[in-house]
Amino acid sequence: MALKGNACIAQSGGPTIVINASMVGAIEAARDIPEIEGFYGALNGLKGLLNEELTELFREDPAVVSALKLCPSAAIGTARLKPKKPELLRTMEVFKAHNIRYFFYNGGNDTQLACHLISELAKTSDWEMQVVGIPKTIDNDLEVTDHCPGYGSASRYAAAAVQFAGKDSEAFGNPHVIEIMGRNVGWLTAAAWAGKRHEIDPPHLVYLPEKLVTRAQFLEDAHAAFKKHKFLVIAVSEGFAFEGEDKATTSDKVDSFGHARLGGVGSALSDLLEEEKVSSRSRSDKLGNLQRCFGWATSKVDLDEAYEVGRQAVLKAARGETDIMITIDRKSDEPYVAEIGDTALMSVADKEKRVPVEWINEAGNGMTEDFMRYIRPLVSGAAATVGDDLPQWPRLTKFMVDKKLAPYAPVK
């Protein structure tokens, strides 16, 4: 029934903490399928495929392969490459030359589009093959699937980082703006809300591209929250801009997918808080590339699911399915139950799922309980009650001593 020949996997786009788990799941599943004779890794994604830079993954020590499950980032390398027609044709040549009958492409929406185009080409050529997309993106913007492998661990990092940074801000009593990745969507920034238990906990405000606010509204929010809590933590998506204004970016460079390199809105907002005298001193941090590789933030659910989508990609391909992407279909929030499904590549290719506006509060500066139900299972560590092992500490009551002196008047 299954095609006899070799399989090939490629990792694409920005890595995640768990992308290797998907590859390990695929390799380990393929070992039990006699029709899959060799399992090749294309080095640096499509670049390696075009240049026949293929490595034999079945020949690797199984213990090493298994250990890679816990290693963040793309172990066979990745690339950002949007293939045009000649490149797509070349992939077919390589598939034929190396008797590759199975192609697994692990990435986001650009990648799933390329995956679909390859699948189409295979269908119309004389080379029968199974082409299956494996989802991956910290941006969490793939359609159909409930969420994307990689998002949970990045969310866990963002949520924890905001709790930790919040302690630092509280110690100084300063505003602190934290810029979080996500391109045009606010999923990862929203995840910063997952560590918040009480109103005083950070983040006090979050701003997503899905619901813009005006500059005046932002300043009003910031003033009020800072006055109330005596410190202020704002999480902002790199893709956020004030309503009616241009996106802040520190760079005019573009990446190889042609997207603008974002970044800068966090420090711009922080500067604004100083300029508009919300506080004489404000700081900002960009969570930066660590969001997608900080392995100590690995989410157990994310890790297990990443492995499983890789495994299922191989099992489904071996059953003759093609032109699909594996999906995660949530059945229940609590207890968290999800099943692995699939969808036509065209239903996800080059599309972008945004945070539902109804999961953002009225004021456009916080998340609702619906979102919290969604995110909680995704951010849990290895040994935790679901969603409950993000950093938290008690606060001192602060029993104030009665003052005995005249107020201190600093000498000028």
Add this chain to the structure above:
Amino acid sequence: MALKGNACIAQSGGPTIVINASMVGAIEAARDIPEIEGFYGALNGLKGLLNEELTELFREDPAVVSALKLCPSAAIGTARLKPKKPELLRTMEVFKAHNIRYFFYNGGNDTQLACHLISELAKTSDWEMQVVGIPKTIDNDLEVTDHCPGYGSASRYAAAAVQFAGKDSEAFGNPHVIEIMGRNVGWLTAAAWAGKRHEIDPPHLVYLPEKLVTRAQFLEDAHAAFKKHKFLVIAVSEGFAFEGEDKATTSDKVDSFGHARLGGVGSALSDLLEEEKVSSRSRSDKLGNLQRCFGWATSKVDLDEAYEVGRQAVLKAARGETDIMITIDRKSDEPYVAEIGDTALMSVADKEKRVPVEWINEAGNGMTEDFMRYIRPLVSGAAATVGDDLPQWPRLTKFMVDKKLAPYAPVK
């Protein structure tokens, strides 16, 4: 023997992951000393002391106090304030008004200077008191003490972050410059070296303010390392500048101690790698404020020592010692053994300990084994063999498949 009255503690300067542990150590020791009647926390450091914003720490739930040991950053708030004469005089008024006979000041070299000045004032006034400095700084630049509480955990974060970020760089095959805190000293940047096991492991190059290199040398180093490893991770201290050139900074602002706000050298070096065509694409990250608050990076040795220096400050003060700072005196690297000692405040006040140049390699771009012996015990997590639980993973062997086609010539 011991003075009868109240004690007061203040946290000062940039917080650390373990600064609260020192306060908890002090409070818990003070509970057993009958002469210490009340234990006050000055809110936001010297600011709180000047304004009589004192909180009664003995009245807090002991379980909450104990839990704060694991909470990063300054739980009673911190400030950067360099007191002048009128402010020093005011502290004496407050001490007298509240019958404060013990003052514990937890901070870096600016703080220890203030601590000494307060001690001097007490000696020459009619108010007998014991003044003891508790060391703290992620910069690790206090003299006399082998190292400073806070440095180990910040080092553990920096070392782990560089390993994680290195995986991301390796996946793309890009240069990646990581900017690390430390002001004028390179201790924390040097700590990035602690996670390196093999030559291919990041960081490939580190640059510290203690040993400057020229722009030409930097580019030569970067070219060679990138060529050899096909990726490149550079850790650079925020206080580094090319030999004979000005310090890069993105800001002309100064903090309340009057120090320039540093930052920007990482992105400047990354841009340089693109401009000078070491690679068409290079990235940079600033580890930022998370270096001093990312609790998941807590070092066990650091945590225990931070607690102990707080505890010993109280015990020594109760024995009548004053005008001293607590020190950590290393007795052995492996097994790691250290004892708690003390030193005159004037031996550390306003001084700066730099990384010994002989711990930096000849080329000025890496650390020696002497430094590794120093740092290893300080970066270990809770359940580890000393220094050995920083992230590491095996690498794939990469058995390459023979090519079968003519080289791919991209269509223009």
